[in-house]
Amino acid sequence: MSILLNICGAFLVSVQHFPDPTLQKIYKQEYGCSFEIQPASPDEKLPIHRTREIHVFFPSQSTWWPLYSYDQINSASFNRMLENGIKPGIIIPSTVNWAYYRTLKSAVQRGAVPVLEYRLEDPDYFSSEATLATAFGLRPVAAYVPDGWDANLLIQPKGTYLIQHTRGIGQLPLPAREIKFNQLTLYATTTKDHLIVGKQIILNPADTIPLHNIQAPEFGLSWRFNGIDFKSDYERIHTTPAGYGLLIVSFVLLPMDLILNTRYPSILSTLGSSISWVSLLLGIGLFVLLSISIIRKVRKNGTD
Numbered sequence: 001m002s003i004l005l006n007i008c009g010a011f012l013v014s015v016q017h018f019p020d021p022t023l024q025k026i027y028k029q030e031y032g033c034s035f036e037i038q039p040a041s042p043d044e045k046l047p048i049h050r051t052r053e054i055h056v057f058f059p060s061q062s063t064w065w066p067l068y069s070y071d072q073i074n075s076a077s078f079n080r081m082l083e084n085g086i087k088p089g090i091i092i093p094s095t096v097n098w099a100y101y102r103t104l105k106s107a108v109q110r111g112a113v114p115v116l117e118y119r120l121e122d123p124d125y126f127s128s129e130a131t132l133a134t135a136f137g138l139r140p141v142a143a144y145v146p147d148g149w150d151a152n153l154l155i156q157p158k159g160t161y162l163i164q165h166t167r168g169i170g171q172l173p174l175p176a177r178e179i180k181f182n183q184l185t186l187y188a189t190t191t192k193d194h195l196i197v198g199k200q201i202i203l204n205p206a207d208t209i210p211l212h213n214i215q216a217p218e219f220g221l222s223w224r225f226n227g228i229d230f231k232s233d234y235e236r237i238h239t240t241p242a243g244y245g246l247l248i249v250s251f252v253l254l255p256m257d258l259i260l261n262t263r264y265p266s267i268l269s270t271l272g273s274s275i276s277w278v279s280l281l282l283g284i285g286l287f288v289l290l291s292i293s294i295i296r297k298v299r300k301n302g303t304d
Contacts, residue, residue: 002014002015002016003015003016003017003018003037004037004038004039004048005018005019005035005036005037005038005172006035006036006037006038007027007033007035007054007057008031008032008033008034008057009036010057011047011049011057012038012047012048012049013048013049013050013051013054013172014048014051015051015171015172016171018035018037019035019172020151021151022151022154022181023149023151023172023174025181026174026175026179026181026186027175029179029181030058030175030177030179031058031175051165051171051172051173052165052173052190052192054172054173054175055173055175055176055188055197055198055200056197058175058176058197058198059197059198060176060177060197060198060199061198061199062196062197062198062199062213063199063200063213063214063215064196064199064200064201064202064213064214064215065088065089065201065202065214065215065216065217066078066081066086066088066089066201066202066205066214067088067089067090067091067115067144067162067189067201067202067203067204068088068089068090068091068112068203068204069091069203069204070090070091070092070093070100070103070104072204073090073103073104073107073112075204075207076207077204077205077206077207077209078090078107078112080207080211081211082110082111082112084211086211086214087111087112087113087216088112088113089112089113089114089115089142089144089162089201090104090107090108090112090113090114090115091115091116091117091144092104092114092115092116092117092129092133092138092140093117094116094117094118094119094122094125094126094129101136101138104136104138105136105137105138108137108138113141113142113216113219114133114138114139114140114141115140115141115142115143115144115162116129116130116133116140116142116143116144116221117129117143117144117146118143118144118145118161119146119147120145120147120150120152120153121147123152123155123156126143126156126223127223127224127225128225130221130223130225130230130232131223131225131230131246131247131250132250134230134232134237134247134250135247135248135250135251136251139232139237140221140232141160141219141220141221141232141233141234142159142160142161142162142217142219142220142221143156143159143160143161143162143221144161144162144164144189145161145162145163145164146164146166147164147166148163148164148165148166148171149163149171149172149173149174153184154181154182154184156184156223157183157222157223157224157229158183158184158220158222158231159183159184159185159220159221159222159223160184160185160186160187160217160218160219160220160221161184161185161186161187162187162189162201162217163186163187163188163189164189164190164203165188165189165190173188173190174186174187174188175188175198176188176197176198176199176200177198177199178199178217178218185217185218185220187199187200187201187217188200188201189201189202189203190202190203191203191204193205193206193209196213199215201217219233219234220232220233220234225246226246228240228242228243228246229243230243249284
């Protein structure tokens, strides 16, 4: 059952749930707004506005940035951005594998900015995906949240999160601003490329959208995996020597994803929790030396 929400005492929207305390604080911070539940009277017709129109009531300088899903890499819109010197975002799906690694890598080499998908139902998996993507050469500098706003995002380390406004469930969108809240930098993401008011991220914009007022968001993403801290900015990855060793191990063990047909970061987590990374590196080194020794012996015997 939906409720009528009176925003700033100025207009009404229909939502499924009253905004959580954190979202209320964000609206207060960005729009100076407070919410009230508006009782619906059967005798009067109240004008109800769509949630995506909220931004119109709080105008500001309009800037936007294009973000594309994996299936749009070869689209005319994506190519148009790159041809005009614009570096759009490209979403790395929540499970990276060899099937589309080359395509994503090619897009990043052409100038696209890697953005890692964040799933609310499995937040702990995000850090392992970020580690794996970095080992792939797809180091993410922001996270895309397709499931919309959730207060549980506040448990994540410092970083930039692009929050999709999910339609059809009466969810209140984030303000169309660059939002600094706790350690997070938040941006509202929408598919409505004809309604750009304030600062927004546009997902898969049409190839006819005017190329002006484009401004990239603040880039930066942090995560913690197996007790090791990682910080990715636009320039490079920042971590400890153990973190760099972990990235090397991640790349070396990639074939296990294909052989065992399982979620690769799960393998990495299991290995990391059972033995130290130093032991793992030594084991890999010994395995390589043993393989070389066997190959040499076989070649030598083959020539006799």
